[in-house]
Amino acid sequence: MKIICIGGGPAGLYFALLMKKQNPAHQIKVVERNRPYDTFGWGVVFSDQTLGNLAEADAPTAQAIEASFNHWDDIDVFFKGGKVTSGGHGFCGIGRKHLLNILQYRCEELGVELVFETEVTDEQQYDADLIIASDGLNSRIRTRYADSYQPQIEARRCRFVWLGTRKRFDAFTFAFKQTAHGWFQAHIYQYDADTSTFIVETPETVWRAAGLDRMSQEESIAFCEQLFAEQLDGHKLMSNAAHLRGSAMWITFPRIVCGQWVHWHGAVPVVLMGDAAHSAHYSIGSGTKLALEDAIELARCFGAHGDTAAALGAYQEVRAVEVLKLQSAARNSMEWFENVERYTAMEAPQFAYSMLTRSQRLSHENLRLRDAAYVNGYERWFAQRAAAQAGLPPATIAAAPPPMFTPFKVRGLTLKNRILVSPMAQYSAVDGVAGDYHLAHLGARALGGAALVFAEMTCVSADARITPYCPGMYAPEHTQAWKRITDFVHQHSDAAIALQLGHAGAKGSTRAMWDGIDQPLDKDNWPLYSASPQQYLQGISQTARAMTAADMDRVQADFVRATLAANEANFDWLELHCAHGYLLSSFISPLTNQRGDEYGGSLENRCRYPLRIFSAMRAAWPSHKPMSVRISAHDWVEGGITPDDAVRIARLFKAAGADMIDCSSGQVSKLEKPVYGRMFQTPFADRIRNEAGIGAIAVGSIYEADHVNSIIAAGRADLCAVGRPHLANPAWTLAEAARIGYTAVAWPRQYLAGKQQMERNLARGNDGR
Structure with a gap:
């Protein structure tokens, strides 16, 4: 093949040498606009795992790189005058120039032609079977064929500058400094015998407020030297961007995602690679790693497929998935650093832990x-x-329980640990009465180790039900049925029990989930109302009418009556359901609220009625008992509620007396496009807890003790609600304690033989059965 690599960075050089190694008959040329020793940045970072990938792909290159690395295991975090150190991280640093020189030498050794100081204005000038577009973040080729590549480029909110220093650092160092204008942070790592990279970063608003947009390069460097004098210990900062003047040395990070990585010029493919195809934030040090692994995979695909089109299809299929995984982690990391101020109320140990686990x-x-x-x-x-x-x-x-097994106090209630059983609809009530099924269901989970067991959404009137099989709290027999269950929980377990009160609104009068979720009843439907006229399933659901003032007064009275009944039934905790498109959620979301009165329009107006209901309930609920509110923190639909809105909503409920926000999302519109994944809703809890300053409950795809410990320890939430795992195993909490080796957790005395058996089996390496 005749191969042209446009761009002599790590991606282009490494692919060239791998393909030449694979088949010396290939004619390969790398064309670079700069001179051999011109490059940006100071040093690049690899993990030990990346080194292993390089060694497998080309041992001589890996050996030369490894011989030049500065290796470290520790991360030091400097915050509020303290220092936190953790080890075992296994990173390596190397000068970017030196890395390129190693790759250039290996290319020449194998017979790759290197052409420098050549600007490619038209890649079609080359007679080639394959063109590699490895021309960097500002790729001209990607721009030229944007219709094919479908790039999404997002400029992020921080300004940063790459500097260097002769001070040597024996750990990857993160330093955080507060100024009168806001927070700055430095990412520091040594990459050769006497030089360290020193990246300074801050949000654009802080950068401008500090006057850095008006400073010369020399003034900017002096500012950074003074700010991080403690870390520099008398050493100077250096710039290798002398050609840039003033504020131009401070840049923003572009997040790049491409829908396609291949453009065809007739029979000649032009393939994106490295930064031209994607970017990953420098805070996880993966840009160069991704570039090299792109090269490894594309070379592997050409070796495995005789057909060029098949090779390129396999390349994009494999790499797009892997890159998106890493970009997701990089985005989490990037957003943490963009929002450092969110976490600065934390004490140094938790702040450092939050930083270490920021990418998830x-x-x-x-x-x-x-x-x-x-x-x-x-x-x-x-x-x-x-x-x-x-x-x-x-x-x-006792001897330091894992974070998930630490106590948590809300008003007068102290929970024994941080695990809640989520409210999960069971569709098993008869005329709103919770019966034997609910006693067995909730009782088993109360015995299973969770600190708090939520009953499913319980409806404040007959026409508030989702289905005819949903439980209610609107008749005396409902109160007595619930009291039977709370009495069992209090007598036979050390768990607390909570009631979630709600109103289905436009999503009511439907069948049980297993008979057709959200489908209207075949007969005996009841009238529906909502914030505004709406049909939840277009062309299928009943059309709900807009609530009148009289409707609103009646529903408020229903919630207050149900609140009083919940206290009579001896519940320990009360939650108001304002999520998932149900009645009160329909007021909050602009997707479902088109009212023109004082209950529509601005977010504050849309929250007015749910807040009115909450305030009336809070006044009727004993002051020593907690109240939480479940919200949809993201509608996952353009024009709907966003996580920014969720923080404002949480602040409003906090001002009204809420103790916790239960942070769910979605189910407001069938047009939603949620992005699922483990702990996918935890970022909503993180923002609400640390920006709104109110207790937060994380929910959604939390299914391992490790998830819970990470969330609680990092301060992303105060409590974790675990749903489906508790359906599969009522004693999920006890089983997870045994699985992670925490034996100090209390089991019901009737089950102690099972505890001992499970712990013995796990100690022997069995699965606990």
């Missing part, structure tokens, strides 16, 4: 494998603080 790739148990002493120390600190916050003496906390 590194979990609590991952950290333990890397540095058990660090995690054990953090667990002791977290447990002692949790005990103090719950008003318990430190002696009641």
Whole structure:
């Protein structure tokens, strides 16, 4: 093949040498606009895993790179005058120029033609069978064929500058400094015997407020030297961008995602690779890693497929998935650094833990494998603080339980751990009465180790039900039926029990889930109402009418009556359901509220009626008992509720007296396009807890103890609601304790033989059965 690589960065050079190694008959040329020693940046970072991939692809290159690496295991975090160190991370740094020189030398050794100081204005000038567009973040080729590549380019909100220093750092160092204008942070790592990369970053608003947009390059560097004098210890900062003047040295990061990676000029493919195809934020050090792994995969695909089109199809199929995974982690990391101020109320140990786990790739148990002493120390600190916050003496906390098993106090209620059983519809009530099924269902889960068991959404009137089989709290027999269940929970377990009150609104009068979820009843339907006229399933559902003032007064009275009944039934906790497109949610979301009165329009107006209901309930509910509110923190539809809105909604409910926000999302519109994944709704809880300053409950695809420990330890939420795993195993909490080796958790005395058997089996490496 005749192969032209446009761009002599890591992607183009590495692909060229791998293809030449694979078949010396290939005619390969790399064309680069700069001179051999011209490049940006100071050093690049690889993980130990990346080194393994390089060694497998081309041992001589890997050996030369590894011989030049500066290797470290520790991460140091400097925050509020403190320093937190964790180890076992296994990173390597190398100068970018040196890396390119190694790749250039290997290319020449194998017979690749290298052409420098050549600007390619038209790639079609070359006689080639394959053109590689490895021309960087600002790829001209990607721009030229944007219709084919479908790039999405998003400029992010921080300004940053690449600098260097002669001070040597023996750990990957993160330093955070507060100024009168806001927070700055530095990412620092050594990459050769006497030089370290020193990246300074801050949000654009802070950068402008500090006057950096008006400073010369020399003034900017002096500013950074003074700000991070503690870390520099008298050393100077250096720039290798002398050609840039003033504020031009401070740049923004472009997040790049391409829908397609191949454009065809007739029979000649032009293939994106490296930064031209994608970008990953420097805070996880993966841009160069991705570029090299692109090259490895494309070379592998050509080796495995005789047909060019098949090879390119396989390349995009494999790499697009892998890149999106890493870009997701990189986005989490990037957003954490863009919003450092969100976490600055934390104490240094938790702030550092939050930073370490920011991408969600590194979990609590991952950290333990890397540095058990660090995690054990953090667990002791977290447990002692949790005990103090719950008003318990430190002696009641044994040898540092995992974060999920620390206590949590809300008003007058102290929960024994951080696990809740989610409210999950069971469609098993008769005329609104919770019966034997509910006693067995909720009772089993109360015995299963969770601190708080939620009853499913319970409806405040007969016409508030989702289905005819939903439980209610609108008649005396309902109160007595629920009291039978709460009495069982209080007598036979140490769990608390909560009631979630709601009104189905436009989503009511439907069948049980297994008979057709959201489908209207065949007969005996009841009238529906909502914030505005709507039909939940277009052409299928009943059309709900808009609520009148009289409707609103009646529904408010229904909620208050149900609140009083919930207290009579001896529930410990009450939650108001304002999510998932049900009645009160329909007021909050602009997708379903088109009212022209004081209950429509602005977000504050749309929240007015749900807040009115909540305030009336709070006044009727005993002051020592907690109240939470479930909201849809994201509608997942253009023009709907966003996570920014969710923070504002949480603040409004906090001002009205709410103790916790239960952070769910979606189910407001069938046009939704949620992005699923493990812990996918946890970022909503994170923002609400740390921006709105109110307790938060994380929900959604939380199914391992490691998930819960990571969320709670990092301060992303105060409690975790676990639903479907508790359907599969009522004793999920106890089973997870045994699985992670935490034996101090209390089991019901009737089940102690099972505890011992499970722990023995797990200790022997069995699955606990």
